[in-house]
Amino acid sequence: MQKGEYWNPILETLPREKLQQLQFKKFKEIFTWAYDKSRFYRKLYKDAGLEPGDIKKFEDIRKVPKIEKAMLRSVQGRGKEPFPYGEILCVPIEEVTDYRQTSGTTGQPVYQADTAQDWELSTEAMCYALYAQGYRNTDRIFLPFGYNIFIAFWAYHYAGEKLGCEVIPGGVLDTSARILKMKELKATAMGATPTYVLGMADTARKMGINPPTDLYIRRITVAGEPGGNIPATRKRMEEAWGAKVYDQVGSTEIGHWGWDCIEQSGLHVNEAFYLVEIEDVDTGEPITEPGRRGKMVVTNLNRMAQPCIRFDVKDIIQWNSQPCDCGRTFRLLKGGIMGRSDDITKVKGVLLSPTAIEEVVRSIPELGDEYYVTVTKKGDIDDISIKVEIRPECGKDEATIRSILTDQLRLKTNLGYNIECCPFGSLPRSQAKTRRFQDMRPH
Amino acid sequence: MIQQYDIKAMVAKIRALRRNAEALKEISGGIQTVDRNADRILAGVKMLEINVNDVAGLLKAAK
Numbered sequence A: 001m002q003k004g005e006y007w008n009p010i011l012e013t014l015p016r017e018k019l020q021q022l023q024f025k026k027f028k029e030i031f032t033w034a035y036d037k038s039r040f041y042r043k044l045y046k047d048a049g050l051e052p053g054d055i056k057k058f059e060d061i062r063k064v065p066k067i068e069k070a071m072l073r074s075v076q077g078r079g080k081e082p083f084p085y086g087e088i089l090c091v092p093i094e095e096v097t098d099y100r101q102t103s104g105t106t107g108q109p110v111y112q113a114d115t116a117q118d119w120e121l122s123t124e125a126m127c128y129a130l131y132a133q134g135y136r137n138t139d140r141i142f143l144p145f146g147y148n149i150f151i152a153f154w155a156y157h158y159a160g161e162k163l164g165c166e167v168i169p170g171g172v173l174d175t176s177a178r179i180l181k182m183k184e185l186k187a188t189a190m191g192a193t194p195t196y197v198l199g200m201a202d203t204a205r206k207m208g209i210n211p212p213t214d215l216y217i218r219r220i221t222v223a224g225e226p227g228g229n230i231p232a233t234r235k236r237m238e239e240a241w242g243a244k245v246y247d248q249v250g251s252t253e254i255g256h257w258g259w260d261c262i263e264q265s266g267l268h269v270n271e272a273f274y275l276v277e278i279e280d281v282d283t284g285e286p287i288t289e290p291g292r293r294g295k296m297v298v299t300n301l302n303r304m305a306q307p308c309i310r311f312d313v314k315d316i317i318q319w320n321s322q323p324c325d326c327g328r329t330f331r332l333l334k335g336g337i338m339g340r341s342d343d344i345t346k347v348k349g350v351l352l353s354p355t356a357i358e359e360v361v362r363s364i365p366e367l368g369d370e371y372y373v374t375v376t377k378k379g380d381i382d383d384i385s386i387k388v389e390i391r392p393e394c395g396k397d398e399a400t401i402r403s404i405l406t407d408q409l410r411l412k413t414n415l416g417y418n419i420e421c422c423p424f425g426s427l428p429r430s431q432a433k434t435r436r437f438q439d440m441r442p443h
Numbered sequence B: 001m002i003q004q005y006d007i008k009a010m011v012a013k014i015r016a017l018r019r020n021a022e023a024l025k026e027i028s029g030g031i032q033t034v035d036r037n038a039d040r041i042l043a044g045v046k047m048l049e050i051n052v053n054d055v056a057g058l059l060k061a062a063k
Helices: A016-037 A039-047 A058-063 A069-074 A116-132 A154-163 A175-185 A194-206 A231-241 A354-362 A398-413 B007-026 B032-056
Strands: A096-101 A111-115 A140-143 A166-169 A189-192 A219-222 A244-251 A255-259 A267-269 A274-279 A294-300 A311-317 A345-347 A350-352 A367-378 A381-390 A418-422 A437-439
Touching (some): A016 A058, A016 A274, A016 B032, A058 A274, A116 A154, A116 A244, A116 B032, A140 A154, A154 A166, A175 A194, A189 A194, A194 A231, A219 A231, A231 A244, A255 A274, A354 A367, A398 A418
Parallel strands (some): A140 A189, A219 A244, A381 A418
Antiparallel strands (some): A096 A111, A255 A267, A274 A294, A367 A381
C-alpha cells in the first residue's frame, strides 16, 4: 500500500471547514429525523425545549441533550413496544433486518436494531478502516472468532468482502485448529481482541509454530480492548506475529468510528460519518484543543433505525495536535481510548487509569501477557493487588522481576501494589473482551 | 485532490441509479425477488449518496 490511497478521497481529504459544514448539515438531518420518528427522542428534546428549527449553528449542537446507556435500557425490553427496541425505533419493525445487543456487563443489554441500509452503513464505515490499514483484494482474511449476538467482528467480515478480500470465518474451531487452518490456507490478515492475538501466538509456539516465520499473517486489526493503542501491548503483538497491528474502535450503539491507518499515529476519527465531541469530565465544558483529556460524546450522522445522537460513551480521549502523515484531514486521537471515565478511579488518593498498568506489565519482557488487578479496602485504607505470570524461559529470578515491576508501577502510577506471581498459563484467557481491573471497594 | 474528480457527473449518475431502482420497484407487481434486490441496490445507492452526493453541494470546486 502506498501513501495517498484512500477508500474515499473526497471525504478523507475534505478541508476541515468543509468537514465541519458537512457534520452540521448531517447533524440537523439526523436530529430532525429522530425528532419526527422516535417517541423517545421527541420527548427528550421537547422536555429540553428544543425542536429542529433551534439548531441554527454548529455551536447549537451542544444544546441537544446527551443520551446514556441507562436511558436506552430504560425504554427497551419486556413490555416495551415495539419489542424489544422500544420507543427509540424510528422505522416500522418490519424494516428491521439485523439484531445486535451489547454485552450487558453493566446491566440489561441495549438492543440495537438495524435496517439493511444501516447494516450497509456499518460495513461501509469499516471499509474506511480496513482500506486505511492496507487491506486489499489480494488479502486472505482469517477471523478466529465466533461472531454471535454481539457486534464484534461482524462488520470486519462484511467489510473484508466489500473490499474484495477473501474472508475465512474461523468461528467454531478451537485455537489450535484455527492456527493450523491459517497455516494451511496462508491467511495474510486477521482480526481479534489483543488478548486473543497474544494468546494465539502462545498456543502456536507450544505447537512448534513460530508465527513470524511459519505463518503468513502480515496485518492484524484488533478491537474490543484498548491494547492496540498501548505501545507495549502493540509491540508484543507485532513481535509475536511479525505483522503490523492496527487498532479499530466502535460499539454496538455507535458503529465503527475510529481506526489506525498505516502510519500508526493514533486513532483517526471518521469525521465524515461521526461527530465526536470531547467534554471535561467534571464540568462538561467542551474541549477543542489538543492534549487535554475529556470524555467522548459521539453522534452517528447517518444511522436511521435506531439513531445514536450525542451518546455519552464515557471513554476518555484527547485530540492529537499533529495531523497524520497519511494526508487524511480526519483528526487523530492521541493514545487511542485512554480509559473509561467509569474506570479512572482514585486509589489511596491517587488517580489511576487501568491502561497505565497494562503499559507497565506489557513493557517487561519477562512477564506473560496476562495480568489481573484488584482494588479492595482494608479497614479505611485502599489496597491494590496485581497478579502476573512470569515467563518460564525468561532467565531472571522472581525477586528480580518483582523488583522491576514494583519500581515501574510506582514510577508510572504512583502506587505500591501487592504482587502475586502465578504459574505461567494459570490466569484465564479469553477470546472476547477481557476486564482485568476489578474495583471491589464498597461504594 | 477533490478537483480531479468529476463529482457533478457522479452525482447525476447516482441520482439516476436511485430513480431506476425505485422505478423498478413500482413496476415489480410485488415480485419479491425484484423488490428485495431493488432494496439491496438502494442500500448501496444510499452509501454512494453519503460518500458523494451529500458533500457535493459543499464543494465550490466541484465540476
